[in-house]
Every structure is written in C-alpha cells, then in structure tokens.
Amino acid sequence: MSMSRLTPERTDELYAATLRLLAEVGYDKLTMDRIAEETRSSKATLYRQWGSKEALVVAAIDADAPAVPESVDTGTLRGDLMALLEALPRDDDRDIALAAAILHACKSHPSLAQSFNDRVVATRVQVVTTVVDRAIARGEVAADNPAIPFVVPTLIGPAILREALTGEQCGPDYFIEILDAVLLPALGVTPPTTP
Amino acid sequence: MSMSRLTPERTDELYAATLRLLAEVGYDKLTMDRIAEETRSSKATLYRQWGSKEALVVAAIDADAPAVPESVDTGTLRGDLMALLEALPRDDDRDIALAAAILHACKSHPSLAQSFNDRVVATRVQVVTTVVDRAIARGEVAADNPAIPFVVPTLIGPAILREALTGEQCGPDYFIEILDAVLLPALGVTPPTTP
Missing domain, CATH: 1.10.10.60 (Homeodomain-like)
Incomplete structure (x- = not known):
C-alpha cells in the first residue's frame, strides 16, 4: 500500500x-x-x-501521539530523559474522550490492542529503554536496581492521574519534577540540587 | 435528607x-x-x-470506589502504606467505560468535578497524607524530601497506566512492588531486602 x-x-x-x-x-x-x-x-x-x-x-x-526523538545521547541519564521530556508538546489539547474511546476499544478488540501497543506504545517505550540501558552500561545505574522496570510508569502514570483529576494538561515541567523528585533518587542517581 | x-x-x-x-x-x-x-x-x-x-x-x-481504612498506625511508613494497599479490592471489576464517563463529565461540569474531588478523591488522599505526616514526625522521612507531594501519584498513577494499556486489573501486589522499588527509595526509606 x-x-x-x-x-x-x-x-x-x-x-x-x-x-x-x-x-x-x-x-x-x-x-x-x-x-x-x-x-x-x-x-x-x-x-x-x-x-x-x-x-x-x-x-x-x-500520527496524533507525541513523537519522541529517535535518538538522544547527552552523556547522562538525566540529560537524556530531560531531552525526551522537553520534546513533549506543551500545548497539546488531548481529548480525554478520545483516549477513553481508544482504551475502551482496546479492551474488547485484542487485535486492535496488540497493534496499538506495537505501533504506538512499544516504539516510544523503546526509546526510553535504550536511554536506561546506556546509563547501566556507563555504570550510572546498577543493573539490578528494582526501579528499572518502572521508569516509564513512574514518569507517565502520575501525569495521567493528574490530567484525569484536574482536567489540566501536564507540560514537560511536571514530568521533570517527577524525574528529579522520584525517579532519579529511586534509580540511585543524584539529581542536581535546586537553588 | x-x-x-x-x-x-x-x-x-x-x-x-x-x-x-x-x-x-x-x-x-x-x-x-x-x-x-x-x-x-x-x-x-x-x-x-x-x-x-x-x-x-x-x-x-x-459508594463504588474502594474504601480505605479510616486509620492505620503500624509504627512504620511501609507498614502503614502496606496496610492501606492490602485493603484494596483484589478482584474488583472496575469498568473503564465508567471511569471514562466520570472523567469526561468532570471536564465539562466544574461543580461535579469539585464535588467528585471533595467527596471521592480528597477523603482517600487525606488518609495517605496522615500516614506520611506521621512518618515525618517520627523522623522516618525528611520534612523537605521532594518526593512527598508525589506519594499518591507515584503509587496510583502507574497502575492506571498499566490497566489502561493492558486491560488487566492491578492487584495490591503491583502497588507494593512500586512502593518498594520506587516510592520508599525516593523517600529515603530503605525497603526490606527481598530474598
């Protein structure tokens, strides 16, 4: 085609x-x-x-989902994740009715769910996995750190909850707050000291 | 009435x-x-x-939302949060269409959103806040730990994302994994060593 x-x-x-x-x-x-x-x-x-x-x-x-940069390599985990987060749209007007319709449809159509996961979710998760693997290879994160499987859920989940409850769009700043306050400390990476 | x-x-x-x-x-x-x-x-x-x-x-x-124990006081933050998480229903058949309908309605009806937040959300968040405040008072968590505002989002957000993507219900075990792998380390509390 x-x-x-x-x-x-x-x-x-x-x-x-x-x-x-x-x-x-x-x-x-x-x-x-x-x-x-x-x-x-x-x-x-x-x-x-x-x-x-x-x-x-x-x-x-x-096509509608936020694009992620194909490859980032700033030399630190924080730098890489910041680069990914800063690429998120700031004034996206995502429609909760649309998200709900997609998730509802995925629930009753396994083949749609599979295809949605493969094409929309997995490709974006893969970018983050690459960045974390590189941090492990550099010795920045211990390979057996138990937070590793939760990198994406910890970054994305809180924003979904907040958007659902407040109806307000979370911009990159919210994700960066979670990164520095929760994710990096859990991964044993010291975030920069804020003034 | x-x-x-x-x-x-x-x-x-x-x-x-x-x-x-x-x-x-x-x-x-x-x-x-x-x-x-x-x-x-x-x-x-x-x-x-x-x-x-x-x-x-x-x-x-x-009436449909999971109830939380009115007060728990086990002596440790982990014990208290575990007690709250273990009280979550294990085989609840939550309906994503219902959740979507509620959130969609809240978006266009501010007074419904306010009343939903006050009655359903705030009362449940308050129980967690009490437990964290007690951990601060005991000296278990530093009062200025930046993860404190993210306790509820970090515990709940990842499960919402996972349920949405997989259609599978997260039981207490998933929340406890997040607690030990992400939240407690971010709060500077050492989780028990797993065998």
Whole structure:
C-alpha cells in the first residue's frame, strides 16, 4: 500500500476525521462508510490506503501521539530523559474522550490492542529503554536496581492521574519534577540540587 | 435528607443502575427520569433522597470506589502504606467505560468535578497524607524530601497506566512492588531486602 496516492495534508484530514468520529461514536460504531462520508472520500480509497478500519485507526492514533526523538545521547541519564521530556508538546489539547474511546476499544478488540501497543506504545517505550540501558552500561545505574522496570510508569502514570483529576494538561515541567523528585533518587542517581 | 427512607439494598440497586447508565449514555444524557424508569422508582423519591442528579451520581461513585481504612498506625511508613494497599479490592471489576464517563463529565461540569474531588478523591488522599505526616514526625522521612507531594501519584498513577494499556486489573501486589522499588527509595526509606 503506497502512501503516495494521498497528499500529506489529505492524510492528516482523514486522520483527524477518524479520531473525531472515534471520540464521538466509539470504535464499534465507527465505520469506513462513515469516515468516507464525513471526509467526502471513497471507501475504496480508504481500503486501498489502509486495508482495514483497524489499520486506519492505529495509523491515525500514531500520527496524533507525541513523537519522541529517535535518538538522544547527552552523556547522562538525566540529560537524556530531560531531552525526551522537553520534546513533549506543551500545548497539546488531548481529548480525554478520545483516549477513553481508544482504551475502551482496546479492551474488547485484542487485535486492535496488540497493534496499538506495537505501533504506538512499544516504539516510544523503546526509546526510553535504550536511554536506561546506556546509563547501566556507563555504570550510572546498577543493573539490578528494582526501579528499572518502572521508569516509564513512574514518569507517565502520575501525569495521567493528574490530567484525569484536574482536567489540566501536564507540560514537560511536571514530568521533570517527577524525574528529579522520584525517579532519579529511586534509580540511585543524584539529581542536581535546586537553588 | 434522611437516608432512612430507602433500605441499604435498595440504595445499592439505585447506585448500581446510576453507574451502569452513566457508563452507557454518559453524564449529559443521564436523567433522573431515566434512572427512575430503569429502577422502577419515582423521580420524587430520587430528588427527596439525593436532591440532584449530581449528588446522586457522586454518592454512587463514592459508594463504588474502594474504601480505605479510616486509620492505620503500624509504627512504620511501609507498614502503614502496606496496610492501606492490602485493603484494596483484589478482584474488583472496575469498568473503564465508567471511569471514562466520570472523567469526561468532570471536564465539562466544574461543580461535579469539585464535588467528585471533595467527596471521592480528597477523603482517600487525606488518609495517605496522615500516614506520611506521621512518618515525618517520627523522623522516618525528611520534612523537605521532594518526593512527598508525589506519594499518591507515584503509587496510583502507574497502575492506571498499566490497566489502561493492558486491560488487566492491578492487584495490591503491583502497588507494593512500586512502593518498594520506587516510592520508599525516593523517600529515603530503605525497603526490606527481598530474598
């Protein structure tokens, strides 16, 4: 399936419409017919380009999710994680209805869940794993430190809870606070002293 | 508003129906009429008992949310937090659609959000705050440890992320792992050595 048939702008429009409909009606009621109608495109085009509703939805989610730098290597774990966190969008207007629709759909469609994890989650977790592995190789973090499996959950989980409870978007500053106050001390890395 | 007019069983039925409808149709489309119809009760009874849809919904959420022991005092921070975590239900079948409906409704109804935070969240956070304050008073945790504001987010956030991504319920064991691997080290408390 070549992407060359659609311009990037047109692809973005189709992704945006897919996510808007997903948040509105949920995965089960979302149909290729409806997306085609909404975007004045043909169902044949959608199937030719993405092959299935599942593939279109996962591609749309992946394109919408914050990108992470492919590789960072600042020489310290804190520097690397800061670089990843600073790359997060500051004024992203993530839609909790969309997140809920995705997670709800994943619960009842294991193949969607698998594909969402492989394409959207795993690729982003991998970047963090690489950075932590490098810190272990440098001797900055002990290879058997029990906090290692919790690096991503400790960085991301609190922000999800806070956004859910307050409705406020967490910017990079919140993640950096957690990094210095909780994660680095748990990993045995001394964060810089704040003035 | 006296609660004596309804039996506890009947109250539980009304709460269950309210939460089921909330997950199904969302807060905005949830009406007292619909709840009355669904539970074969009268709208007058619902208003007499709870006063408003908002009050009924928050009472139903509060009754459904895991209870925390009113006071624990084992002599150590780890003992106290373990006691709180062990009291979490092990086979709770929380519904992500319900959680999503609640959070979505809170986003557009500030008064519901306030009442949800005051009644459901704040009372549970307060129990943890008391336990941490006691650890500070005992000299177990330094009063200026930067991880103190993140005790609840660090314990709860990772589980929310994990449940969302895997669809699997986290039992007390997962929380205890986070406690020993991340939170206690960040607070400068040495967790017991595992064999």
